[in-house]
Amino acid sequence: MERRRFVKKLLAFVIPGGILGVILKPSTAKAKDYDATKHYYGMGIQVNKCIGCGRCVEACKDENGVSKEPFYFRTWVERYTIKKNNEVIVQNIDPRIEGIRESFGEREILRSFFVPKLCNQCDNPPCVQVCPVGATFKTDDGVVLVDENRCIGCRYCIQACPYGARYLNPVTETADKCTFCYHRITKGLLPACVEVCPTQARIFGDVRGSASPLTRFKRMNKLHVLKASLNTEPKVSYSGLDGEVR
């Protein structure tokens, strides 16, 4: 009897649900003053301008409610130090600690610089390919988003991202990542990290736009993207990038 009741309830759920799904087609008529198809966002990063103050990291956490713990980041800043013996040291700077304590003397440094990092919003995103439930996807304006209601927290995408840009949100226990501050850019504001950067190391704009700071950045600089060989086609491009940056 138990099984029969179960099958009955299942049918009572599935059949009307299916009919509803056919009838209620996605309503595209709903008027919105923002048209995602008219935009395609990207970011430029000038490595030579980053002073490693970490204001972007703090602003990102404030704006998006990312946990303040020092291992959850939507954007972060790495410090690369190439020592005279060609050893490469990469440190993730913690904005709460003033300055960076290093375990080596200044005289051992050959060259050193900061590299801000964030989700590259790939045009060909590996994280989207691997998601078993289709919870992560690319929007019309080129931003990769996560549906936190659909995500099952399996961490596949976190493994798949070659840039380490994703983390598991400790509150929702779903995958979380940079959204280019989607709620800001769709209202014409800049992403929080770009807004607060004191040296304009980060430039945000429309990659297909005509005259814009991003277009100027792309025209005036020699550009590179991270891990170009993986064919992920990142929309975050770097100028002044050192060959040691991974």
Add this chain to the structure above:
Amino acid sequence: MKNFFPSIPEALKRLFVVLVVLVGGFLLVRFVLPASLKDSSLHVKSTVEREMERPIRYAGSDVCADCHDEYNVKQGGYHKNLSCETCHGTAREHSENPAEVKPNLPRMREFCVRCHAYNASRPTGFPQINPAAHNPLKPCIACHKPHDPPPPTVPHECQACHAEIARTKAVSPHIMLECTTCHKVPHEHKVTPRLVKATIPAEREFCGTCHGKGSEVKETPKIDLSTHGEKYLCWQCHYPHMPEVE
């Protein structure tokens, strides 16, 4: 035939049922169900809307300019490219309720030092100080106006034009040396700087007056000019203005 069926084990029959269900399910999803049922655009749309509705915390400088005159002061100074919220923190709530919610007013020395303390990884020429040596314990705002922060004394002599070198030298071991200690500057250089150049040391012996083995200047690193450096001039390997002189 009658003999054949019972010869199949019971377990295999059940397995066959499972197989039929699986293949049937696949065919159902692949060919029978209408495309609208498998359409993911509804959940994509709801996620996009959810992301767009997230609260904004950084208001953007344009909002500040509506009420605060300091904005115009800032736009004329060295901090013109800084957003108000880089220092004052999130201001969206303040802009909606100016009387009750107040943004940060950082007055502590530690705040300015986060950007302006010397760090070997920072770009050359970015204004940096050594916080331990630069008027210790005195708040920065006692001398520098944060909205218009040129140094308390007007740049004069060499640093009026060579500010980048002057700022770098200021945190190097050569801080106590005048520019004219090493460079001979003819008066014409100040009139027609590109036609008449200041000199740069052309002999190894010049650096040797302080850094040579027999030098009487105390507490400088000493080398033997006859064996060190071969045919090169000192500054072809060492960077006299840089903090890491080596």
